[in-house]
Amino acid sequence: MDQTIPKASDRQATATEKLQYMPGFGNDFETESLPGALPQGQNSPQKCNYGLYAEQLSGSPFTAPRGTNERSWLYRIRPSVRHTRRFSNASYPLWKTAPCLDDHSLPLGQLRWDPLPAPAERLTFLEGIRTITTAGDVLTQTGMAAHAYVFNEDMVDDYFFNADGELLVVPQVGAIRVFTEMGIIDVEPSEICIVPRGMMFKVSRLGDEKVWRGYICENYGAKFTLPDRGPIGANCLANPRDFKTPVAAFEDKETACRVHVKWCGKFYVTEIGHSPLDVVAWHGNYTPYKYDLQTFSPVGAILFDHPDPSIFTVLTAPTESVGTANVDFVIFPPRWLVAEHTFRPPWYHRNIMSEFMGLIHGQYDAKEKGFVPGGMSLHNMMLPHGPDAFGFEKASNSELKPVKLDHTMAFMFETRFPQQLTKYAAELETLQDDYLECWDKLERRFDGTPGIK
Numbered sequence: 182m183d184q185t186i187p188k189a190s191d192r193q194a195t196a197t198e199k200l201q202y203m204p205g206f207g208n209d210f211e212t213e214s215l216p217g218a219l220p221q222g223q224n225s226p227q228k229c230n231y232g233l234y235a236e237q238l239s240g241s242p243f244t245a246p247r248g249t250n251e252r253s254w255l256y257r258i259r260p261s262v263r264h265t266r267r268f269s270n271a272s273y274p275l276w277k278t279a280p281c282l283d284d285h286s287l288p289l290g291q292l293r294w295d296p297l298p299a300p301a302e303r304l305t306f307l308e309g310i311r312t313i314t315t316a317g318d319v320l321t322q323t324g325m326a327a328h329a330y331v332f333n334e335d336m337v338d339d340y341f342f343n344a345d346g347e348l349l350v351v352p353q354v355g356a357i358r359v360f361t362e363m364g365i366i367d368v369e370p371s372e373i374c375i376v377p378r379g380m381m382f383k384v385s386r387l388g389d390e391k392v393w394r395g396y397i398c399e400n401y402g403a404k405f406t407l408p409d410r411g412p413i414g415a416n417c418l419a420n421p422r423d424f425k426t427p428v429a430a431f432e433d434k435e436t437a438c439r440v441h442v443k444w445c446g447k448f449y450v451t452e453i454g455h456s457p458l459d460v461v462a463w464h465g466n467y468t469p470y471k472y473d474l475q476t477f478s479p480v481g482a483i484l485f486d487h488p489d490p491s492i493f494t495v496l497t498a499p500t501e502s503v504g505t506a507n508v509d510f511v512i513f514p515p516r517w518l519v520a521e522h523t524f525r526p527p528w529y530h531r532n533i534m535s536e537f538m539g540l541i542h543g544q545y546d547a548k549e550k551g552f553v554p555g556g557m558s559l560h561n562m563m564l565p566h567g568p569d570a571f572g573f574e575k576a577s578n579s580e581l582k583p584v585k586l587d588h589t590m591a592f593m594f595e596t597r598f599p600q601q602l603t604k605y606a607a608e609l610e611t612l613q614d615d616y617l618e619c620w621d622k623l624e625r626r627f628d629g630t631p632g633i634k
């Protein structure tokens with residue numbers, strides 16, 4: 182080997198190193214962490230450089246139309262068949278998969294939780310995932326699950342892949358390092374990352390926190406994509422170049438490792454003697470990626486009224502019914518409120534789609550109090566909701582000069598399917614028993630006489 186070629190062990194980043202990413206959404210990328218590792222002009226040479234094995238990872242059926250056809254070619258130290266030996270059953274009892282009609286006694290209602298409590302024991306990311314809701318059916322690749330996570334330990338020799346769907350990870354406290362087969366992604370609060378279905382990865386902690394906390398949307402359906410912008414045109418909302426895909430990076434490690442798998446809602450584990458993150462080079466369009474929510478360019482009401490929150494859709498996972506998403510990932514970023522003669526916060530509403538919300542930081546305008554960073558709310562199919570009484574009074578009486586809603590980032594996982602509450606979420610100690618009282622002071626204002634009250 183040439184002297185200038187870095188040692189294999191140098192090709193994984195240190196915790197302080199600034200990682201490299203490639204810009205673009207759904208591009209056909211190519212990257213190699215050792216020179217000449219990526220075959221040129223063909224996918225499957227008779228022999229690959231460095232003695233690597235060539236392997237295809239398909240995220241869509243081979244015959245999917247070009248616009249949705251997704252696959253990557255990975256050039257790795259061992260083929261994946263060597264990374265999954267005989268499986269044994271494993272158990273992660275708090276990670277649930279739809280259909281999951283858990284037995285709990287909580288009646289139907291609008292729900293809100295304070296943040297998950299910090300764990301008393303040492304937990305890795307994988308061990309720290311707690312399902313709050315499930316929707317649809319993993320067996321038909323429809324629906325999603327909303328999870329919250331808390332952890333305080335790195336995955337070192339433990340790796341995971343989820344055959345049931347892609348994972349959209351939304352850190353709320355603590356930056357994380359997601360080391361995937363296709364490279365390393367550092368994600369901090371206000372950023373998100375997507376790990377595609379089937380991709381092996383592990384998560385470690387960055388920075389110095391007591392606990393690392395966040396949310397996950399597990400999408401069982403068609404992959405997230407960018408929403409069409411319609412009359413908005415070619416720019417604004419989430420712009421493709423702000424999505425970042427990692428460059429190739431690998432571990433060359435010959436120690437005892439475990440690969441954990443979720444497959445149709447069941448967990449398995451397999452023991453191997455090396456790291457499965459051994460992809461030295463790759464090309465293709467089936468990749469993990471990250472996105473900084475602060476690069477979202479919101480478009481909104483510049484004269485009057487409050488548009489539907491679909492204007493803030495970052496990513497949408499479509500179904501076969503046009504405009505009816507399996508999941509929309511929607512954010513409520515900092516923005517100017519300028520609408521004239523308008524009640525500016527969200528209107529009172531009922532929705533066929535089911536809304537799971539989280540708050541990354543700051544305040545949410547419909548609920549200035551009670552919905553705290555790290556908290557969660559669930560406004561399920563057709564259940565009425567809207568600003569609390571305090572928010573209603575404030576928005577009804579405030580002077581309608583331009584106001585900046587600043588230092589805030591809330592989000593919503595909104596699905597066409599009703600969200601089923603898990604027993605864990607129904608019995609969670611941070612469930613707010615008094616949530617419904619936030620609307621109690623919305624008294625009757627009608628007295629039969631005309632005029633603004």
Ligand SMILES: O=C(O)Cc1cc(O)ccc1O
Pocket residue numbers: 488489490526527528530532536547560566567593
């Ligand atoms: O319920 C919520 O707070 C989310 C939401 C926000 C908004 O501006 C309009 C509709 C909607 O569901």
Ligand SMILES: [Fe+2]
Pocket residue numbers: 530532536560566
């Ligand atoms: Fe809503």
